[in-house]
Amino acid sequence: MAKTKVIERKPLTFAEKTFIPQIATGLKTTMKAMFDKTVTLEYPEQRPVIPNNYRGVPTLVKDPNGREKCVSCQLCEFVCPPKAIRITPGEIDAETDPERAHVEKAPQEFEINMLRCIYCGLCQEVCPEEAIFLQDIFSLSGYSREEMINKKEKLYELGGTLPDEHHKWDKKKAAEDAGNAH
Amino acid sequence: MEFITDTLPFTLPIVFAVAMISVFMGLCSYSVLAERKVSSWIQGRTGPNRTRLPLLGHIPILGNILTRLGIFQPVADGLKFLFKEEITPGHVKTTYYYLAPVLALAPALTTMVVLPFGRYVDPSGVVQPLVLANLDVGMLFILGVSSLGVYGIVLAGWSSNSKYPFLGAIRASAQMVSYELAMGLAILPVFMWSAAPGSDYGLSLFGVVESQSGWLWLAFWQPLSALIFLVAVFAETNRLPFDMAESETDLVGGFHTEYGCFKFGLFFVAEYAHVIMGSALFVILFLGGWNFLPGFADPWGDSTFGAVLSVLWFTGKVFAMIFFFIWVRWTLPRFRYDQVMALGWKILLPLAIGNLIFNTLLIALRDTAGF
Numbered sequence: 001m002a003k004t005k006v007i008e009r010k011p012l013t014f015a016e017k018t019f020i021p022q023i024a025t026g027l028k029t030t031m032k033a034m035f036d037k038t039v040t041l042e043y044p045e046q047r048p049v050i051p052n053n054y055r056g057v058p059t060l061v062k063d064p065n066g067r068e069k070c071v072s073c074q075l076c077e078f079v080c081p082p083k084a085i086r087i088t089p090g091e092i093d094a095e096t097d098p099e100r101a102h103v104e105k106a107p108q109e110f111e112i113n114m115l116r117c118i119y120c121g122l123c124q125e126v127c128p129e130e131a132i133f134l135q136d137i138f139s140l141s142g143y144s145r146e147e148m149i150n151k152k153e154k155l156y157e158l159g160g161t162l163p164d165e166h167h168k169w170d171k172k173k174a175a176e177d178a179g180n181a182h
Numbered sequence: 183m184e185f186i187t188d189t190l191p192f193t194l195p196i197v198f199a200v201a202m203i204s205v206f207m208g209l210c211s212y213s214v215l216a217e218r219k220v221s222s223w224i225q226g227r228t229g230p231n232r233t234r235l236p237l238l239g240h241i242p243i244l245g246n247i248l249t250r251l252g253i254f255q256p257v258a259d260g261l262k263f264l265f266k267e268e269i270t271p272g273h274v275k276t277t278y279y280y281l282a283p284v285l286a287l288a289p290a291l292t293t294m295v296v297l298p299f300g301r302y303v304d305p306s307g308v309v310q311p312l313v314l315a316n317l318d319v320g321m322l323f324i325l326g327v328s329s330l331g332v333y334g335i336v337l338a339g340w341s342s343n344s345k346y347p348f349l350g351a352i353r354a355s356a357q358m359v360s361y362e363l364a365m366g367l368a369i370l371p372v373f374m375w376s377a378a379p380g381s382d383y384g385l386s387l388f389g390v391v392e393s394q395s396g397w398l399w400l401a402f403w404q405p406l407s408a409l410i411f412l413v414a415v416f417a418e419t420n421r422l423p424f425d426m427a428e429s430e431t432d433l434v435g436g437f438h439t440e441y442g443c444f445k446f447g448l449f450f451v452a453e454y455a456h457v458i459m460g461s462a463l464f465v466i467l468f469l470g471g472w473n474f475l476p477g478f479a480d481p482w483g484d485s486t487f488g489a490v491l492s493v494l495w496f497t498g499k500v501f502a503m504i505f506f507f508i509w510v511r512w513t514l515p516r517f518r519y520d521q522v523m524a525l526g527w528k529i530l531l532p533l534a535i536g537n538l539i540f541n542t543l544l545i546a547l548r549d550t551a552g553f
Contacts, residue, residue, distance in 0.1 A: 026513040030224050040228045 059159030069131035263447030278341035286334025290455035300493030350436030365414035391471030461503030
């Protein structure tokens with residue numbers, strides 16, 4: 001067993017008993033604190049730095065060539081614990097994007113109900129196409145329940161484009177050009 | 183024209199009184215701002231810096247500076263108190279509940295009647311105080327009336343009919359009674375020295391200031407009295423570290439827990455009125471009032487401008503004291519209730535009595551020895 005160490009306490013001197021020197025020291029400390037730099041962040045104008053792994057509002061992203069990444073596989077819809085995501089799968093228009101049409105699908109509508117979302121990030125984790133990301137948006141508000149449901153356009157607007165390492169379609173094209181498609 | 187000159191003796195005091203009340207209320211609201219600003223600076227924050235009045239706030243550079251300093255904030259605060267919904271809880275004793283804030287504010291505003299805040303030289307060359315009523319017993323008046331303020335707090339606590347306000351009110355009244363004694367005894371030596379037998383001043387506050395016109399501010403001559411008085415003023419104004427009436431950490435809001443909107447605003451203003459009065463009193467009694475600096479002759483001339491300068495100098499000292507009040511608030515933690523009582527009864531009161539006896543003997547010795 002560890003030995004108890006008895007600390008010897010000196011009796012207070014007369015000056016210490018009046019507390020006045022201590023109060024003066026305290027006043028000096030607070031006065032010094034008064035001229036220190038303020039730590040306030042003036043919120044709407046100044047924003048905090050958001051760390052990279054932050055889980056903010058879920059958004060849809062496009063690949064660097066501006067193509068939709070989501071193929072409406074609906075994995076996120078299935079994995080979503082509070083059932084906040086609803087996807088209506090659709091075909092890709094053959095006239096505007098002949099290359100991708102009949103190869104993969106795209107969501108006709110993609111809804112994330114932000115009143116249900118719990119920001120768990122499972123959708124981002126499960127997405128095989130890296131199309132859905134919880135980015136740095138942390139403040140979200142609306143006047144009605146309808147307004148709080150993020151539609152596809154809104155999701156792409158919030159998401160923007162993220163750098164992509166895979167360049168799936170570029171690789172496919174390169175393979176085709178080299179003569180060994182598939 | 184004749185009508186005006188005839189009624190002047192009646193109307194002039196009213197005009198002066200209204201002017202003084204407006205200035206005083208302005209000071210109250212700006213000491214609230216000072217409290218918020220200084221508190222936030224001490225805590226590393228910026229404080230209120232958004233409120234902007236339409237025209238004044240949009241002057242190119244000045245408007246921004248004023249806004250950052252929160253100069254327009256008191257307007258917003260006051261309007262907020264005015265326009266909030268008046269809620270009277272169902273369990274209160276209505277008459278006294280409404281009476282309490284008025285009783286809290288009225289004494290605080292009444293004391294300023296006898297408060298000299300500057301001096302002028304009248305045509306015959308005599309120095310006169312700038313004061314609403316130059317009472318010979320000014321100090322006694324202030325002690326008497328300002329302690330009436332506790333009735334507001336006691337009534338508020340009792341009529342709220344709820345336990346936290348009640349506890350706050352009881353603490354506040356006990357504290358006031360305890361510290362009033364030490365306060366009164368602490369300033370007796372001051373008047374014993376400043377108003378020698380045969381002088382015209384008596385308990386007049388103007389006399390105390392005039393007696394400090396040389397190099398001897400009473401804070402240096404009577405440091406013990408000054409210290410006891412300062413501690414007692416902190417207790418009387420219910421400021422931290424003697425925040426017994428509110429003790430928001432254990433009593434929610436203390437005596438004004440059940441109050442909201444404008445009634446709370448009145449309590450709030452009363453608290454700051456007490457702070458300003460306490461600061462002004464300390465400046466008058468111990469820091470030489472409007473006298474320039476110890477050892478310097480007053481540079482204020484005989485003109486009206488000189489009178490204005492003396493008022494400004496006095497106000498500056500009062501502001502410094504108000505700053506000190508706020509500064510102490512963020513330095514010292516609140517005393518426990520029994521510590522407050524022990525400090526008041528076991529330390530300050532004996533000290534004050536001892537100080538009084540010592541000074542009496544000193545004066546007796548001086549008079550018999552004849553120097």
